[in-house]
Structure formats: C-alpha cells, structure tokens
Amino acid sequence: MLISMSAAQPARRRDAAVTREAILAAAVIEFTENGYAGAGVRQITERAGVSAMMINRYFGSKQGLFAEVVDRSFGPPTVVGAERSGLPRAIAQALAENTAPDTERLDPFLLTLRSASDPEAADIVRRGIETHVGARLAGLIGGSEAELRAQLGLALTAGTWLMRTVIGTHALAGVDNERLTELLAAMLEPIAQEADAGPAPVRDASAG
Amino acid sequence: MLISMSAAQPARRRDAAVTREAILAAAVIEFTENGYAGAGVRQITERAGVSAMMINRYFGSKQGLFAEVVDRSFGPPTVVGAERSGLPRAIAQALAENTAPDTERLDPFLLTLRSASDPEAADIVRRGIETHVGARLAGLIGGSEAELRAQLGLALTAGTWLMRTVIGTHALAGVDNERLTELLAAMLEPIAQEADAGPAPVRDASAG
DNA sequence: GTCTATACCGAGATAGAC
C-alpha cells in the first residue's frame, strides 16, 4: 500500500525536490525555535517525515542546511518600509507587535539570537544580515553612514527580541504595545536622520 | 614518581574552597567565550586542573555552576554610573569601548548572548539581569517606568554586543569609536528622560 | 572529606550493506 506505486504517483515518495523542500521547511521551524545547536537532525527529519541521513545527502551537513535556512529566513522583507519620515515609528510598531509575549511568530531575529552562540553559525548569519535586511534598511535610510545607522537599528531590534522574548524580562514582557512603540520610535529617530549631507534620494521605498 | 608525594603539600590538593574557586574562575572564562552549550564540563575542569566530576560535586550540575557564574558576572557594576544628565553618553562611551573589535573583554553581555539559546540558561540569565544590572540602571534612571526604560537600554547594549562582536557586521566593526559613541548616546537619550512625572530623587548615583 | 577512574546514555556524523 505504501510501497506498491504503479505508474503515475503525483508527488511525494521519491521526489528529490519535495523531500528537499520538506526538510528546509522543517529546518526553518526547528532552527528558529531551538537555535543551531539546539535543533537536532533527528527532530528536523522527523518533522519532515524522512530519514535522518537525508540532510547530509541534500545539504552536505547540518551547517549547510543552516545556511539555506538563513537565506530563506532573511530573504523576504522583515522590517516594513515607508518613506523616511515615518520609518522609525513603522519599525517600532512592527517590532513591538512581533515581540509581544503571546505572539508565536517565526522570525529571523529569533533565529539569529538562538544561533549566535556557535561561531560557524554566526558567520553564516552575518552574511545573511548584511546581504538582505542590512542592505534593505540602509537603502531606506540612505545618505552617509547608511549601513552603520541601519546596523544600529538592527542592534536595537535584535536586542529587543532578546530581552523581551528570549530572556523574557518582566518589565518588557508586560508593557503596553502602544507605549513600547513610542519609546522604540524615539530611540530609532536619531539613526533615521541625516547627519550632515543633504537629503539623498530614497531608493527602493516599497520594501525593507 | 607521579604518585609518591611526600608530606607537606602547601595548599592546592584537597582544599575544597580552592578547588571550588578554581572551577568558578575557569567557568566564567569558558561560559563567556563559548556560551552555555558550547562550554564543556571537561574543558572547564581541565582549565581548573581538576577532574570533571568536581562540577557535580560542588555545584550539583553544569546548570548549577552556570547560575553561580551568572551571579558573579553580573554582580559588579557593568554600566558606569553618573548623574542622570550625563548617563546616556557615559553608557554609550563604555559600550563603544568595550565592544571595540580588538578588545578581548570578558563581559556579562557576551555571556548572555552566547547562552541565550538554551531556555534553561536564559531563565537563569533573566534572574541575574533583573536582580543586578537592571535594578542598578533603573535606580540611576529613576522616576516612572524606570525598569522598562532600563531594560530598553540593556536591549540596545546587548544588541550592540551582538551585532558588533558576536555577529561582526562590517560597518559596526569598522566605525570610529567617537562616532559610535555619539550615535549610541543619541539613541539612549529618550530612555533617560522623565516621561510626565516630576524629577524623582536619584538614589545610588555612584555605581550602576 | 577530597578527589579520580570508569561506565552509561543520548546525539551528530560517517561507512557500507541492501
């Protein structure tokens, strides 16, 4: 019944692409929830419904799989983009909502935090951040020091994720989202403003 | 030859207090550099010059040892304290200096970042932060929402440690310390200021 | 009472048989 497949089996069973995709999807969940070290190969493959060795077969190693997971996680825009004037508040609001205590969002920053322990994982994450989120946010900010300012914004973002959801300090976990948004927006304001140069044209204003 | 030791061995050998302290000192180094999961009991005890079982004997478990390490790391003041007006700049400067690329400081925030992966370790760290750094910084800030503001400051602190030293993004690693101090101070300004209440008396103004 | 040696269990990675 499970074995006897006649001619046309639509998908599943012996389809490399499907197996690969199933592993990748399962790995995103496991790595984000448990971090690079905490996620077990057996847990990932069990969730994907395949044997443990498939990871080595399709991704070379646990590390190779992690690299693809990072690319997939940071690929789509995380920080909502707006014109530069409203940027701090837009980021602050999204951050406050996504880090709310009951929310169970699968976020690349969670992946980052829980995987930063391992140097090998950290290096993979750095490449992912600089390529995707960092470049997008820098593009939204524009002007001189765009990358530096963007990375300071990401530092506050990651730190908020850390303190509010991973560590779970009481004051941050219990605060009202409106109030938190105000405070975060105020902290982000300085890095969204031009230092000395004139207002550079903002490119790629739709996504970030 | 290796075994025959005569009478008077000064200290060391069979001194519980000395052994305990040696393990603790070694554990601070290993946990800070490699995180909770990354540090092995064998590495720690080898550095301390004792057998691996001594951790179980003196601290119950690896987790118990970690709890004492967290307390010791967060115990002494990390954030330099000043009067409230100069607080943002003081914190920013210390942060910029301590996260400079070549600096090899043993910092509690590094310990936090590299250990946050494990839920058990995260819980221990939360207690340590709230008890020590969080309470001290909240005391320096004073007024309403002191704890919330303090924890947002710690979020930026931890995030800067993360992005600059653990992940190691290029823009943050290469920036001039003076410039970084300015930007960080500007970001910290909003959380050091009173929201609506009058100026509350600042207690414990010497250390933070 | 202080410490070491040895063994057990679980997890990741590899090799080779089917």
Add this chain to the structure above:
DNA sequence: GTCTATCTCGGTATAGAC
C-alpha cells in the same frame, strides 16, 4: 534512496583511592 552499525563527544552517576 534507505537502513543499520559504529565512531566520537558531552553530561552525569557510581565506586573507590587517598
């Protein structure tokens, strides 16, 4: 393409040497 040892490594428990 899958399964089954097997190797290594890490945290822990027990026994016993000094």
